[in-house]
Structure formats: structure tokens, C-alpha cells
Amino acid sequence: MTEQLTSPTPVRHTTGQHPGPGWWRDAVIYQVYVRSFADSDGDGIGDLRGVRARLPYLKELGVDALWLTPFYASPQADGGYDVADHRSVDPLFGSLEDADALIRAAHASGLRVIIDIVPNHTSDRHPWFRDPELARERYLFRPGRGTGGELPPNDWESVFGGPAWTRTERGDWYLHLFAPEQPDLNWDNPDVHAEFEAILRFWLDLGVDGFRIDVAHGMVKAPGLPDIGCDSQATLIGSQTLPFFDQDGVHAIHRSWRTLLDSYGGARIGVAEAWAPTPERLALYVRPDELHQAFNFQFLTARWEKEALREVIDASLAATASVGAPTTWVLSNHDVVRHATRLGSLARARAATLLMLALPGSAYLYQGEELGLPEVTELPDEARQDPAFTRRAGRSSGQEGLRDGCRVPLPWAADGPSYGFGDGGSWLPQPAGWGGLSVAAQTGDVDSTLELYRAALALRRALPGLGDGEMSWREAPDGVLAFARPGVVCTVNTTGRDIAFEAPGRLLLASTPLPVRGAAAVLPGDACAWWAI
Numbered sequence: 001m002t003e004q005l006t007s008p009t010p011v012r013h014t015t016g017q018h019p020g021p022g023w024w025r026d027a028v029i030y031q032v033y034v035r036s037f038a039d040s041d042g043d044g045i046g047d048l049r050g051v052r053a054r055l056p057y058l059k060e061l062g063v064d065a066l067w068l069t070p071f072y073a074s075p076q077a078d079g080g081y082d083v084a085d086h087r088s089v090d091p092l093f094g095s096l097e098d099a100d101a102l103i104r105a106a107h108a109s110g111l112r113v114i115i116d117i118v119p120n121h122t123s124d125r126h127p128w129f130r131d132p133e134l135a136r137e138r139y140l141f142r143p144g145r146g147t148g149g150e151l152p153p154n155d156w157e158s159v160f161g162g163p164a165w166t167r168t169e170r171g172d173w174y175l176h177l178f179a180p181e182q183p184d185l186n187w188d189n190p191d192v193h194a195e196f197e198a199i200l201r202f203w204l205d206l207g208v209d210g211f212r213i214d215v216a217h218g219m220v221k222a223p224g225l226p227d228i229g230c231d232s233q234a235t236l237i238g239s240q241t242l243p244f245f246d247q248d249g250v251h252a253i254h255r256s257w258r259t260l261l262d263s264y265g266g267a268r269i270g271v272a273e274a275w276a277p278t279p280e281r282l283a284l285y286v287r288p289d290e291l292h293q294a295f296n297f298q299f300l301t302a303r304w305e306k307e308a309l310r311e312v313i314d315a316s317l318a319a320t321a322s323v324g325a326p327t328t329w330v331l332s333n334h335d336v337v338r339h340a341t342r343l344g345s346l347a348r349a350r351a352a353t354l355l356m357l358a359l360p361g362s363a364y365l366y367q368g369e370e371l372g373l374p375e376v377t378e379l380p381d382e383a384r385q386d387p388a389f390t391r392r393a394g395r396s397s398g399q400e401g402l403r404d405g406c407r408v409p410l411p412w413a414a415d416g417p418s419y420g421f422g423d424g425g426s427w428l429p430q431p432a433g434w435g436g437l438s439v440a441a442q443t444g445d446v447d448s449t450l451e452l453y454r455a456a457l458a459l460r461r462a463l464p465g466l467g468d469g470e471m472s473w474r475e476a477p478d479g480v481l482a483f484a485r486p487g488v489v490c491t492v493n494t495t496g497r498d499i500a501f502e503a504p505g506r507l508l509l510a511s512t513p514l515p516v517r518g519a520a521a522v523l524p525g526d527a528c529a530w531w532a533i
């Protein structure tokens with residue numbers, strides 16, 4: 001029996017009053033984890049020249065912009081999120097000239113470039129932290145508790161596990177919400193504000209199109225640094241406001257950066273990596289005078305289930321509409337288990353991607369998801385470099401430290417020393433069989449995940465109804481999500497079984513082969529299809 005997908009009273013969503021067109025409102029932005037993308041000099045570590053050499057691939061894939069993870073001078077205690085000099089490129093990744101050449105080449109091929117900025121903390125090798133006088137004012141030092149000051153100043157835990165404080169030789173303590181090599185900056189100090197404005201200007205002058213702002217919810221701490229009063233605080237991140245995250249004071253910083261961004265032509269954007277407890281709290285970061293986008297981690301963490309997905313989609317659209325911002329969607333990044341593994345199967349991952357690319361707003365892709373790469377779970381302990389890995393032993397909370405599993409260098413060729421990643425090895429071992437998932441192996445194979453992404457991105461470009469704009473839900477059988485965009489219907493079967501239904505239009509693209517006979521169609525389990533209406 002076939003079921004009707006059409007509802008006479010669709011629920012409508014719009015992204016609110018548009019403050020004006022902007023390229024980012026429906027952009028597909030591809031995250032390049034520089035260290036693992038392409039290695040031009042055979043040292044086993046990806047670099048900026050490697051990215052430049054692969055720009056034609058990204059252009060052909062059909063994305064609008066790249067986001068480059070930190071490539072600044074850094075001891076690499078946390079994959080470069082421990083910055084020692086914000087105005088120079090780490091020799092591991094190249095030189096400032098290479099960064100300049102990459103930005104120019106990307107622009108020449110019509111791709112925009114966003115770079116990562118890390119304002120919550122620096123490296124402990126940053127000149128400010130190495131100078132005892134400067135350090136006292138520009139970081140967060142406090143006396144300890146206990147009779148001899150031998151206890152940390154409060155009960156805060158590091159996101160990577162263990163106390164968020166480290167004691168110095170002088171006997172006082174400094175705050176680090178992440179690794180001890182990443183001391184938190186004191187944003188009550190005007191010098192810190194001035195320095196970050198100068199850093200933003202430095203890169204804007206070099207031509208970048210915007211910034212992904214690392215830990216954008218972290219710079220301001222609650223006055224007095226009060227105790228939280230419970231353990232396992234990392235499990236609370238994103239579900240409730242903590243005295244070190246999502247404090248109202250961060251918004252003044254974002255507002256000042258928006259003024260700075262607007263003073264440059266060409267629509268330069270700010271994107272918040274902010275873990276906020278609700279979509280409404282997250283929307284505060286994208287008010288008209290703040291940042292342009294915020295990552296939608298509620299979508300990333302949603303269960304593969306009709307009601308859960310619909311709820312998070314509705315809540316995300318409503319929250320961003322209330323401030324006139326576009327919604328963003330993301331399924332994978334360098335900090336989480338790849339969605340081909342997290343969702344339980346490649347079929348679901350492919351369906352989830354088509355769902356994401358049919359929703360209104362902007363979408364973020366993480367390198368390698370277009371190859372359907374799974375999480376690498378079998379890495380030897382000695383190869384792992386995630387700082388949370390060594391800190392997690394015996395800890396009850398904190399990140400699990402397994403983020404290297406999504407950071408394994410990309411396979412470009414079916415064989416060779418590092419499957420075309422470079423002429424040498426690769427800084428994390430690639431699994432045997434990785435060549436079968438390579439760009440070369442998938443190119444031209446219509447059933448491959450790479451060709452699915454290419455087809456979806458080409459359609460998204462060709463169909464003006466996709467991207468930013470209206471959507472309305474349609475009634476659908478249990479376990480099936482169906483919604484209309486101008487000219488397109490998207491259907492997603494979140495169940496594991498085939499569901500017969502009346503085809504809502506002409507089939508455009510499906511995440512798995514889909515039988516259609518006249519008006520009768522069958523949507524296989526864990527599949528998504530786009531239809532022209």
C-alpha cells in the first residue's frame with residue numbers, strides 16, 4: 001500500500017526578515033584539517049601548499065568556501081589550538097607567503113577562505129605567558145586554597161579531564177579550561193582586546209573572508225570564579241550554563257568584532273564555535289550586531305530518529321529566525337566521531353548528508369566525509385596525539401581523548417606510501433584498505449559517496465529553492481520525514497525497513513538506489529531522496 005506524503009496544512013518556516021543577502025547564508029563550507037589534508041613536502045604532515053595543490057578538487061566538489069584549522073606557530077600541544085604567535089605560520093605547515101598564496105589562489109578559483117582564531121587561550125610558549133610580569137595581567141592567576149595554597153582556587157575541571165588549574169613554581173595557580181599548555185587569557189584586560197583586534201586586522205588585510213571563532217562562548221568567566229559544586233562538569237557542557245561557558249559578557253566581544261568585520265568590504269564573517277544549552281541561547285551569538293553564524297551542535301548530536309530530528313530542525317530554525325540569521329547544519333568535524341560511524345552505518349550517513357543539504361541555511365562539511373570515511377578506532381596508543389588522551393586515565397570526566405580517530409590523513413590514491421596524502425608517510429597510521437576509499441578509487445563511480453556529494457552539491461547550486469529560504473513539513477508515514485522547499489521535496493526514511501509511498505514528484509537524487517514505478521515509489525530504510533515538484 002502506498003501512503004500520501006502531502007499535507008493540506010503544511011507548517012511553514014522561514015528564516016525571518018533577511019537583513020540583506022550574504023554569501024554565507026546558504027554557503028557550503030568545507031573544513032580543511034590542514035595537518036591531515038595533503039602533504040606537499042613528504043614529511044608526513046599536511047601543509048598549506050598541499051591545500052593549494054588540491055584547490056581544483058574542492059572546486060570540483062562544489063563547495064563555496066574553506067575553513068582552515070590553525071596553522072600558526074605552535075608547539076602543537078593541541079593540534080595547533082595552542083597558538084604561540086598569531087601572525088606567523090608554523091614551519092610544519094609552510095610560511096606566511098604560502099598562506100598568502102593559498103588565499104589568493106582560492107579566491108582566483110572562486111572559493112572563499114575562513115581561518116580559525118583562538119581567543120580563549122594561547123600556548124604557554126606565547127611571549128606573554130613567558131614574561132612573568134605580562135602573564136600576571138593577561139592570564140588568570142589565583143592563589144590556591146588550603147592552608148598552604150596547595151589546593152586549586154576552585155573546583156573547575158578541564159574539558160580534557162582533571163583540574164582546570166596548574167600550580168606554578170611560585171606557588172600560585174593559573175586557569176586552563178583545556179590542556180595546561182593552553183592558559184586562559186584574562187579578557188578583563190584591555191590589552192587582550194586590543195591584541196585580538198590587531199590579529200583580526202592582520203588576517204583581514206591579507207584577504208581572509210572570515211573567522212571561525214574557537215571556544216567563542218568561553219572568554220568571559222563569572223565574577224569571582226565561583227565553584228560549580230559537582231564533578232563530571234564536562235558532561236554538562238552544552239546542556240547548562242557553567243561559570244566558565246556561555247556567560248553573557250562574551251557578547252560584547254562579539255559585537256565589537258562584528259563592527260570590525262563590517263568595516264572591511266566584501267562581507268567578512270564570524271562563525272561561533274559555541275556550546276550553548278539551548279537553541280535560544282545559541283541564537284544570541286548571531287543577533288544582527290554579533291556574529292554571522294554559529295555551529296549547530298544540537299543537530300550534530302541529534303539521534304537518527306524522525307521525532308528527534310524534526311524537533312531539532314524546528315527548534316534551530318525558530319531560534320535563528322527570531323534574530324534573522326541563517327541556520328547552519330553540521331554532521332562531522334575534527335572533534336567528534338565521524339558521522340559514518342556515529343550514526344551506525346554509511347547508509348545513514350549518506351541519508352543524513354542529503355537531509356542536511358536540503359535544509360534551509362548553510363552547511364559545514366568536514367574533510368573526508370565526502371569519501372564516507374569511517375572513524376578510525378584502532379589507532380595504537382603511542383600514535384595518538386589528542387592531549388585529552390593522556391589526561392583521561394583514571395578520570396571520571398573530560399573528553400575521551402579519542403579525537404585522533406577522525407583526523408587520520410586523507411587517502412587520495414588507491415595505493416602508494418600514504419595513499420597519495422604525500423610522498424612520505426602519514427603522521428597517524430592509515431588503516432589497511434584505505435586506498436579503496438580514496439578520491440581516485442571513487443571518482444567516476446556513480447554509486448560512490450564522493451559522486452553522491454558531487455551530485456548533491458551540483459543540484460544545490462542549480463536549484464535556487466535549496467539553500468536559504470522557506471521550508472514546510474509534509475505529512476509522512478511513521479519514521480519518515482518529508483518537507484518541501486521551493487521546487488523540491490526531500491524525504492528521509494529513518495527506519496531500517498522499506499516504505500512504499502506515492503512519489504511526490506520526479507526523482508532528482510537518492511542516497512541509495514530507489515525503485516520508482518510510475519507514481520509508486522519505495523523509500524529504502526535509512527535513505528533520503530530529493531524530488532522535483
Ligand code: GLC
Pocket residue numbers: 078081082118178214215273334335
Ligand atoms: C575547540 C577546538 C578543539 C580544541 C579546543 C581548544 O573546541 O575545536 O579542537 O581542542 O577548542 O582550543
